[in-house]
Protein backbone atom coordinates (compact mmCIF):
# COMPACT_ATOMS: atom_id res chain seq x y z
CA UNK A 1 0.00 0.00 0.00
CA UNK A 2 1.17 3.57 -0.73
CA UNK A 3 0.50 6.14 2.01
CA UNK A 4 0.78 9.89 1.42
CA UNK A 5 1.39 11.89 4.61
CA UNK A 6 1.73 15.66 4.70
CA UNK A 7 3.65 17.02 7.68
CA UNK A 8 5.53 13.72 8.09
CA UNK A 9 8.70 15.24 9.59
CA UNK A 10 7.50 15.68 13.18
CA UNK A 11 4.69 15.02 15.61
CA UNK A 12 1.68 12.99 14.53
CA UNK A 13 2.82 12.77 10.90
CA UNK A 14 6.20 11.30 11.88
CA UNK A 15 4.48 8.71 14.08
CA UNK A 16 2.10 7.75 11.26
CA UNK A 17 5.07 7.44 8.87
CA UNK A 18 6.86 5.11 11.29
CA UNK A 19 3.78 2.89 11.64
CA UNK A 20 3.39 2.41 7.88
CA UNK A 21 7.14 2.04 7.26
CA UNK A 22 7.13 -0.62 9.98
CA UNK A 23 4.34 -2.46 8.17
CA UNK A 24 6.30 -2.49 4.91
CA UNK A 25 4.10 0.06 3.15
CA UNK A 26 5.43 2.77 0.86
CA UNK A 27 5.39 6.14 2.63
CA UNK A 28 5.36 9.36 0.61
CA UNK A 29 5.98 12.45 2.73
CA UNK A 30 5.67 16.18 2.17
CA UNK A 31 7.15 18.62 4.71
CA UNK A 32 9.58 21.52 4.67
CA UNK A 33 12.22 19.43 6.47
CA UNK A 34 12.98 15.79 5.67
CA UNK A 35 12.31 12.95 8.08
CA UNK A 36 15.66 11.61 9.30
CA UNK A 37 15.20 7.95 8.34
CA UNK A 38 17.23 5.71 6.06
CA UNK A 39 14.43 3.55 4.70
CA UNK A 40 13.98 2.17 1.20
CA UNK A 41 10.19 2.54 1.39
CA UNK A 42 10.32 6.24 2.27
CA UNK A 43 10.04 8.80 -0.52
CA UNK A 44 9.93 12.42 0.51
CA UNK A 45 9.91 15.88 -0.95
CA UNK A 46 10.67 19.19 0.74
CA UNK A 47 7.88 21.66 0.08
CA UNK A 48 6.44 24.64 1.89
CA UNK A 49 2.68 24.18 1.80
CA UNK A 50 2.34 27.96 2.25
CA UNK A 51 3.67 28.26 -1.30
CA UNK A 52 0.53 26.86 -2.85
CA UNK A 53 1.74 27.43 -6.44
CA UNK A 54 4.50 24.83 -5.95
CA UNK A 55 2.34 22.00 -4.56
CA UNK A 56 1.47 20.39 -7.89
CA UNK A 57 5.17 20.19 -8.85
CA UNK A 58 6.05 18.70 -5.46
CA UNK A 59 3.42 15.97 -5.86
CA UNK A 60 4.70 15.16 -9.35
CA UNK A 61 8.22 14.72 -7.90
CA UNK A 62 6.82 12.44 -5.23
CA UNK A 63 4.77 10.16 -7.51
CA UNK A 64 6.62 9.53 -10.75
CA UNK A 65 4.52 6.58 -11.93
CA UNK A 66 0.80 6.07 -12.56
CA UNK A 67 0.55 4.52 -9.10
CA UNK A 68 -0.77 7.03 -6.61
CA UNK A 69 -1.50 6.82 -2.90
CA UNK A 70 -4.03 4.30 -1.55
CA UNK A 71 -4.34 6.11 1.77
CA UNK A 72 -3.83 9.85 2.39
CA UNK A 73 -3.30 11.74 5.62
CA UNK A 74 -3.74 15.49 5.12
CA UNK A 75 -1.96 16.08 8.41
CA UNK A 76 0.30 19.14 8.05
CA UNK A 77 -1.07 22.02 10.06
CA UNK A 78 -0.01 25.15 11.88
CA UNK A 79 -1.50 26.75 14.96
CA UNK A 80 -0.77 30.40 14.32
CA UNK A 81 -1.13 32.92 17.12
CA UNK A 82 -3.48 32.41 20.04
CA UNK A 83 -4.81 35.97 20.16
CA UNK A 84 -7.95 38.04 19.98
CA UNK A 85 -9.19 38.05 16.41
CA UNK A 86 -9.25 41.85 16.37
CA UNK A 87 -5.49 41.77 17.09
CA UNK A 88 -4.85 39.33 14.21
CA UNK A 89 -4.10 40.75 10.78
CA UNK A 90 -5.47 39.31 7.56
CA UNK A 91 -1.99 38.33 6.28
CA UNK A 92 -1.62 36.01 9.29
CA UNK A 93 -5.05 34.52 8.67
CA UNK A 94 -4.16 33.97 5.01
CA UNK A 95 -0.91 32.15 5.86
CA UNK A 96 -2.74 29.77 8.20
CA UNK A 97 -5.53 29.21 5.67
CA UNK A 98 -2.89 28.47 3.00
CA UNK A 99 -1.35 25.61 5.00
CA UNK A 100 -4.44 24.26 6.78
CA UNK A 101 -6.98 24.62 3.96
CA UNK A 102 -5.81 25.70 0.50
CA UNK A 103 -2.81 23.34 0.35
CA UNK A 104 -5.25 20.51 1.07
CA UNK A 105 -7.63 21.76 -1.63
CA UNK A 106 -4.78 21.58 -4.15
CA UNK A 107 -3.77 18.09 -3.04
CA UNK A 108 -7.41 16.97 -3.35
CA UNK A 109 -7.56 18.49 -6.85
CA UNK A 110 -4.46 16.51 -7.79
CA UNK A 111 -6.02 13.34 -6.36
CA UNK A 112 -9.24 13.91 -8.36
CA UNK A 113 -7.12 13.93 -11.54
CA UNK A 114 -5.23 10.70 -10.74
CA UNK A 115 -5.99 7.66 -12.92
CA UNK A 116 -6.28 5.60 -9.71
CA UNK A 117 -7.81 7.38 -6.74
CA UNK A 118 -7.09 6.60 -3.08
CA UNK A 119 -9.42 4.39 -1.06
CA UNK A 120 -9.37 6.64 2.00
CA UNK A 121 -8.46 10.22 2.87
CA UNK A 122 -8.10 11.40 6.47
CA UNK A 123 -7.82 15.16 6.97
CA UNK A 124 -6.56 15.90 10.46
CA UNK A 125 -8.96 18.44 11.92
CA UNK A 126 -9.44 19.56 15.51
CA UNK A 127 -12.04 19.99 18.22
CA UNK A 128 -11.23 23.69 17.79
CA UNK A 129 -13.12 23.55 14.49
CA UNK A 130 -16.39 23.50 16.43
CA UNK A 131 -15.65 24.85 19.92
CA UNK A 132 -15.18 28.56 19.11
CA UNK A 133 -13.14 29.39 22.21
CA UNK A 134 -11.66 32.87 22.71
CA UNK A 135 -8.20 33.23 21.16
CA UNK A 136 -8.34 30.33 18.70
CA UNK A 137 -9.44 32.51 15.76
CA UNK A 138 -7.22 31.65 12.76
CA UNK A 139 -6.73 28.01 13.69
CA UNK A 140 -10.42 27.46 14.50
CA UNK A 141 -11.58 29.12 11.28
CA UNK A 142 -9.09 27.13 9.22
CA UNK A 143 -10.13 23.79 10.73
CA UNK A 144 -13.85 24.63 10.36
CA UNK A 145 -13.12 25.36 6.69
CA UNK A 146 -11.20 22.10 6.41
CA UNK A 147 -14.25 20.20 7.73
CA UNK A 148 -16.43 21.75 5.02
CA UNK A 149 -13.73 21.23 2.37
CA UNK A 150 -13.77 17.50 3.14
CA UNK A 151 -17.58 17.36 3.14
CA UNK A 152 -17.67 19.03 -0.27
CA UNK A 153 -14.91 16.92 -1.84
CA UNK A 154 -16.76 13.77 -0.74
CA UNK A 155 -19.15 14.58 -3.63
CA UNK A 156 -16.25 14.86 -6.08
CA UNK A 157 -14.48 11.67 -4.97
CA UNK A 158 -17.45 9.28 -4.76
CA UNK A 159 -15.28 6.12 -4.73
CA UNK A 160 -12.99 7.39 -1.96
CA UNK A 161 -13.91 7.55 1.72
CA UNK A 162 -13.12 10.92 3.29
CA UNK A 163 -13.12 11.94 6.96
CA UNK A 164 -12.19 15.16 8.75
CA UNK A 165 -10.85 13.66 11.97
CA UNK A 166 -10.23 15.46 15.26
CA UNK A 167 -7.58 13.30 16.93
CA UNK A 168 -7.79 14.72 20.46
CA UNK A 169 -4.85 16.24 22.32
CA UNK A 170 -1.39 14.99 21.33
CA UNK A 171 1.88 15.90 23.03
CA UNK A 172 3.74 17.45 20.09
CA UNK A 173 5.49 20.73 19.24
CA UNK A 174 2.04 22.25 18.69
CA UNK A 175 1.14 21.66 22.35
CA UNK A 176 4.56 23.04 23.41
CA UNK A 177 3.64 26.21 21.52
CA UNK A 178 0.26 26.32 23.31
CA UNK A 179 2.00 25.97 26.70
CA UNK A 180 3.87 29.25 26.07
CA UNK A 181 0.55 31.14 26.07
CA UNK A 182 -1.09 32.28 29.31
CA UNK A 183 -4.27 30.52 30.41
CA UNK A 184 -5.09 33.60 32.47
CA UNK A 185 -5.67 35.58 29.28
CA UNK A 186 -7.12 32.61 27.34
CA UNK A 187 -8.95 30.38 29.86
CA UNK A 188 -9.62 27.51 27.44
CA UNK A 189 -5.87 26.78 27.47
CA UNK A 190 -5.92 25.72 31.13
CA UNK A 191 -7.36 22.27 30.28
CA UNK A 192 -4.58 21.76 27.73
CA UNK A 193 -1.84 22.91 30.10
CA UNK A 194 -3.17 20.55 32.77
CA UNK A 195 -3.39 17.62 30.35
CA UNK A 196 0.38 17.40 29.73
CA UNK A 197 1.66 14.01 30.82
CA UNK A 198 -1.84 12.60 31.34
CA UNK A 199 -3.71 9.94 29.36
CA UNK A 200 -5.78 12.64 27.70
CA UNK A 201 -2.66 13.98 25.94
CA UNK A 202 -0.80 10.90 24.70
CA UNK A 203 2.49 11.01 22.81
CA UNK A 204 2.25 11.06 19.03
CA UNK A 205 3.06 7.34 18.72
CA UNK A 206 0.02 6.40 20.85
CA UNK A 207 -2.27 8.85 19.06
CA UNK A 208 -1.14 7.56 15.66
CA UNK A 209 -1.89 3.96 16.70
CA UNK A 210 -5.37 5.01 17.86
CA UNK A 211 -6.03 6.64 14.49
CA UNK A 212 -4.79 3.63 12.52
CA UNK A 213 -6.97 1.30 14.59
CA UNK A 214 -10.17 3.18 13.72
CA UNK A 215 -9.56 3.59 9.96
CA UNK A 216 -11.77 0.63 8.95
CA UNK A 217 -14.55 1.68 11.35
CA UNK A 218 -14.48 5.21 9.92
CA UNK A 219 -15.41 3.74 6.53
CA UNK A 220 -18.76 2.61 7.98
CA UNK A 221 -19.68 6.27 8.65
CA UNK A 222 -20.79 8.66 5.90
CA UNK A 223 -17.99 9.93 3.68
CA UNK A 224 -17.24 13.61 4.29
CA UNK A 225 -18.20 13.60 7.98
CA UNK A 226 -16.34 15.42 10.73
CA UNK A 227 -15.53 12.86 13.44
CA UNK A 228 -14.12 13.53 16.88
CA UNK A 229 -12.06 10.44 17.67
CA UNK A 230 -12.56 10.84 21.44
CA UNK A 231 -16.35 10.87 21.14
CA UNK A 232 -16.79 8.29 18.37
CA UNK A 233 -14.16 5.80 19.59
CA UNK A 234 -13.67 6.41 23.34
CA UNK A 235 -10.84 4.43 24.88
CA UNK A 236 -12.42 1.89 27.26
Ligand SMILES: NC(=O)c1ccc[n+]([C@@H]2O[C@H](COP(=O)([O-])OP(=O)(O)OC[C@H]3O[C@@H](n4cnc5c(N)ncnc54)[C@H](OP(=O)(O)O)[C@@H]3O)[C@@H](O)[C@H]2O)c1
Pocket residue numbers: 006007008009010011012013014030031032033034047048049050074075076077078099124125126127166167168169170171172173174175
Ligand atom coordinates in the same frame (compact mmCIF):
# COMPACT_ATOMS: atom_id res chain seq x y z
N1 LIG B 1 -1.10 18.31 18.79
C1 LIG B 1 -2.40 18.36 19.08
O1 LIG B 1 -2.80 18.36 20.26
C2 LIG B 1 -3.41 18.40 17.97
C3 LIG B 1 -4.77 18.38 18.32
C4 LIG B 1 -5.72 18.41 17.30
C5 LIG B 1 -5.31 18.45 15.98
N2 LIG B 1 -3.98 18.49 15.67
C6 LIG B 1 -3.61 18.52 14.26
O2 LIG B 1 -2.76 17.43 13.99
C7 LIG B 1 -1.93 17.74 12.87
C8 LIG B 1 -0.47 17.45 13.23
O3 LIG B 1 -0.13 18.32 14.30
P1 LIG B 1 1.13 18.05 15.24
O4 LIG B 1 0.64 18.28 16.62
O5 LIG B 1 1.80 16.80 14.88
O6 LIG B 1 2.01 19.33 14.83
P2 LIG B 1 3.59 19.54 14.74
O7 LIG B 1 4.30 18.64 15.68
O8 LIG B 1 3.77 21.00 14.84
O9 LIG B 1 3.92 19.04 13.24
C9 LIG B 1 3.40 19.72 12.14
C10 LIG B 1 3.85 19.06 10.86
O10 LIG B 1 3.34 19.87 9.77
C11 LIG B 1 4.42 20.25 8.93
N3 LIG B 1 4.24 21.60 8.42
C12 LIG B 1 3.96 22.71 9.14
N4 LIG B 1 3.95 23.79 8.34
C13 LIG B 1 4.24 23.34 7.08
C14 LIG B 1 4.42 23.97 5.84
N5 LIG B 1 4.27 25.30 5.69
N6 LIG B 1 4.72 23.22 4.76
C15 LIG B 1 4.89 21.87 4.91
N7 LIG B 1 4.74 21.22 6.06
C16 LIG B 1 4.43 21.95 7.14
C17 LIG B 1 5.66 20.18 9.83
O11 LIG B 1 6.82 19.92 9.05
P3 LIG B 1 7.97 20.98 8.73
O12 LIG B 1 8.08 21.91 9.90
O13 LIG B 1 9.16 20.12 8.50
O14 LIG B 1 7.52 21.67 7.49
C18 LIG B 1 5.36 19.00 10.73
O15 LIG B 1 5.76 17.79 10.11
C19 LIG B 1 -2.18 19.22 12.56
O16 LIG B 1 -3.07 19.33 11.47
C20 LIG B 1 -2.84 19.74 13.81
O17 LIG B 1 -3.67 20.85 13.57
C21 LIG B 1 -3.03 18.46 16.64
